[in-house]
Amino acid sequence: MFRELMQTAGLQMWAEIGLVAFCVAFGAVVAYVLHMTPKEASDAARIPLEDEEVTR
Amino acid sequence: MTTTSMQTVRYDDRIVRWFVCATVLWGIVGMLVGVILALQMAWPAANIGEYLTFGRLRPLHTNAVIFAFAGNAIFAAVYYSTQRLLKTRMAHGALSWTHFWGWQAIIVSAAITLPLGLTQSKEYAELEWPIDIAIAVVWVVFAVNFFWTLKKRREKHIYVAIWFYIATIVTVAILHIVNSLAIPAGLFKSYSVFAGSHDALIQWWYGHNAVAFFLTTPFLGLMYYFLPKAANRPVFSYKLSIVHFWSLVFLYIWAGPHHLHYTALPEWATTLGMVFSVMLWMPSWGGMINGLFTLRGAWHKLRDDAVLKFFVVGITFYGMSTFEGPMMSIKSVNALSHYTDWTIAHVHSGALGWNGFIAFGMIYWLLPKLWKTEIWSKGMANLHFWIGTIGILLYIVAMYSAGVTQGLMWRAFDETGRLAYPDFVETVVQLVPMYWVRVLGGCLYFIGVLLGGVNMVMTVLKSPGRLEDTEVQVPAPDWKPDVRISSNIDDTLNSLEAATKSGRHRLLEGWPLVFTVLTVAGISIGSVVEIVPMLLVRSNVPTIRSVTPYTALELEGRDLYIREGCVGCHSQMIRPFRDEIERYGEYSKPGEGVYEHPFLWGSKRTGPDLARLGTKYPHLWHVRHMEDPRSTTPPSLMPAYPHLLSNTLDLGSTQTKLDRMAMLGVPYSIEEINDAEATARAQANEIADEVVAQGGPDGLADKEIVALVAYLQRLGTDIKKREGGASADLGGQ
Known part of the structure; x- marks a missing residue:
């Protein structure tokens, strides 16, 4: 009975909204990544190693 | 030619040293309690006295390992790496020490x-309300210190590790506050504001994301900082780390309902949890690959370097756990694995392998740097690694075997169509050898942690007496804009153009506030989509008219059930499976939980489900069983609770408890609240008289056992009442 009640409550839309929201967000992140140049990525990746260079 | 002016920064290493010491200390304590629990599961005589039973120690173990051991490791990592990644000292020393x-x-x-x-x-939120408030306050202190440090940074761009820390700080705050919403019924007693299936959804939204945002994201931040340092290699793919971060943050928050498959939770919610759990596979493995590939060209170092050994095996366990987790979230797999020791194996491969090894890898890397000396014994560090690895493998292999054995025995039918193992304890007996193997594995891991503790103490003792904070020269920040309003739109556009030249995501990283807001938005979407519909349909949860509030004495008994931690071993949630209905009775309905503050569905069946226990046995059976479980069920592994027969039942706050329940919407009348103590006494006398009539001991009317018996005898009986139209609601889902 509970299943029937939930199925008629129109709640599937919430799940669909969630999936669409994820796809949009994921697409935006991938677009960001594809627009990065190799140098930008390389510079960022080296940030943790930089503090060794400046330590006295 | 331009010259960059340099500035001197002194990093606060003292606070990091203290967090490292606390990590090791609490690691020893938490894992010692784990070994004791493993022993209690194999040998019930190890349950000693009233205060050291399995039910009471289990939350101590989980809290000690998660919040004390892993928590202090996280803080050590955050305080060490944040200062260096942002090239500034922590914002305020007093906040750090607070x-x-x-x-x-x-x-x-x-x-x-x-x-x-x-x-x-x-689960993982057991602490009572005053401590919950303290956690919130201390977390805010941490957050203020962290974001203040972010504000005064000298490095413009925020490295990936910091993103994970930001996600941890904001999400843990949200999870903790929402899940801890409770109404006090005394200084150390409170009731969750949510009930039944709502409480279950909120709890597992919290519980799963405690794993996600306390045991995963901060450790990934830790990995992204300390692994490149240890390997002396930049992270394999910065681009992959961006995808890893955003996908993980967005997906993880949805996955909680996979803990509630086939329970009285709407199917759409659990399906949503399952789908997003399976999708989590990809970012998780992306992170694992990013970690392992960071070691490109440095694999030869593994031969001698204990730090890299810990990291590599830790990341491998992360990959295993994040493969297994989505697999277990698939409903057909979950039908077998849920409530069994399989879950225990999964949890410990993550906790011991991922969290434990990553934490110790970090500690072994930090020790020489923080105490400015060589590590006392590299051999002992390597021994720690090997003994720990063997310990984990023994532990998880034993628990996988136990879990699958349990699951298959519970659902087995014989050729006549009846349960092959109708007596639950038959399945328990089969597991005892595996429980002993777990004791062995746990002991080995614990010995490894002890070796780590000894190595740390000896390293500290041979350090130079006075330890100065690390002092470095860093470039003065030339990127901080003047704080002034642009006189015209052209200036504004020019500055925006200059800012975007280094890439849009890096621009985003330069705006921590915007970054944080987007992170909050990411985790909020999943939370809102899952939780809001559930709360909106609250009025539509099918009420069962025969389901009525607990009597005053039953409510006291329920609080004793909570006090003793019975929920750690007994579920109260019968799934709609043939074998479960055959074994326990009618499957559980959402409407049965409307007065359950908090819900007590449980997540593990070391003992049988109790949802339909009421009236199954006479009162005397329960009295004997609680006094000594072996007297009624000889092979039982359950602890004895003789103190329930000697402790005086305290009804001093019963009226307050009913009053608080009424505030939460439980329909107690004014008379019921005012007469709570008297009616409880009357029911206690009735039960005590029946126990005597059944040949039991006299004088139990004012003892705790009568309240617990009252509660146990009530369990699952409401839907059996024929009056009140209950039968109409039993037609199945």
Whole structure:
């Protein structure tokens, strides 16, 4: 009975909204990544190693 | 040619040293309690006295390992790496020390209150409301210190590790506050504001994301900083780290309902949890690959370097756990694995392998740097690694075997169509050898942790006496804009153009506030989509008219059930499977939980489900069973609770408890609240008289056992009442 009640409550839309929201967000992140140049990525990746260079 | 002016920064290493010491200390304590629990599961005589039973120690173990051991490791990592990644000292020393001592005080208060039975019973959120408030305050202190440091940074761009820290700080705050919403019924007693299936959804939204945002994201931040340092290689793919971060943050928050498959939770919610759990596979493995590939060209170092050994095996366990987790979230797999020791194996491969090894890898890397000396014994560090690895493997292999054995035995039918193992204890007996293997594995891991502790103490002892903070020269920040309003739109556009030249995501990283807001938005979407519909349909949860509130005595009995931690071993949620209905009775309905503050569905069946226990046995059976479970069920592994027969039942706050329940919407009348103590006494006398009539001991009317018996005899009986139209609601889902 509970299943029937939930199925008629129109709640599937919430799940669909969630999936669409994820796809949009994921697409935006991938677009960001594809627009990065190799140098930008390389510079960022080296940030943790930089503090060794400046330590006295 | 331009010259960059340099500035001197002194990093606060003292706070990091203290967090490292606290990590090791609480690691020893938490894992020692784990070994004791493993022993109690194999040999019930190891349950000693009233305060050291399995039910009371289990939350102590989980809290000690998660919040004390892993928590202090996280803070050590954050305080060490944040200062260096942002090239600035922590914003305020007093806030750092308030954070440190506040967190240790919370841990100590947990270590005192949990064995005393002061618990809310919600997994990984057991601590009572005053401690919950303290956690929120200390977390805010941490957050203020962290974001203030972010504000005064000298490095413009925020490295990936910091993103994970930001996600941890904001999400843990949200999870903790929402899940801890409770109404006090005394200084150390409270009731969750949510009930039944709503409480279950909120709890597992919290519970799963405690794993995600306390045991995963901060450790990934830790990995992204310390692994490149240890390997002396930049992270394999910065681009992959961006995808890893955003996908993980967005997806993880949805996955909680996979803990509630086939329960009285809407199917759409559990399906949503399952789908997003399976999708989590990809970012998780992306992170694992990013970690392992960071070692490109440095694999030869593994031969001698204990730090890299810990990291590599830790990341491998991360990959295993994040493969297994989505697999277990698939409904057909979950039908077998849920409530069994398979879950225990999964949890410990993550906790011991991922969290434990990553934490110790970090500690072994930090020791020489923080105490400015060589590590005392590299051989002992390598021994720690090997003995720990063998310990984990023994532990998880034993628990996988036990879990699959349990699951298959519970659902087995013979050729006549009846349960092959109708007596639950038959399945328990089969597991005892595997429980002993777990004791062995746990002991080995614990010995490894002890070796780590000895190595740390000896390293500290041979360090130079006075330890100065690390002082470095860093470039002065030339990127901080002047704080002034642009006189015209052209200036504004020019500055925006200059800012975007280094890439849009890096621009985003330069705006921590915007970054944080987007992170909050990411986690909020999943939370809102899952939780809001559930709360909106609250009025539509099918009420069963025969389901009525507990009597005053039953409510007291329920609180004793919570106090003793019975929920750690007994579920109260019968799934709609043939074998479960055959074994326990009618499957559980959402409407049965409308007055359950908090819900007590449980997540593990070391003992049988109790949802339909009421009236199955006479009162005397329960009295004997609680006094000594072996007297009624000889092979039982359950602890004995003789103190329930000697402790005086305290009804001094019963009226307050009913009053608080009424505030939460439980329909108690004014008369019922005012007469709570008297009616409880009357029911206690009736039960005590029946126990005597059944040949039991006299004088139990004012003892705790009568309240517990009253509660147990009530379980699952409401839907059996024919009056009140209940039968109409039993037609199945």
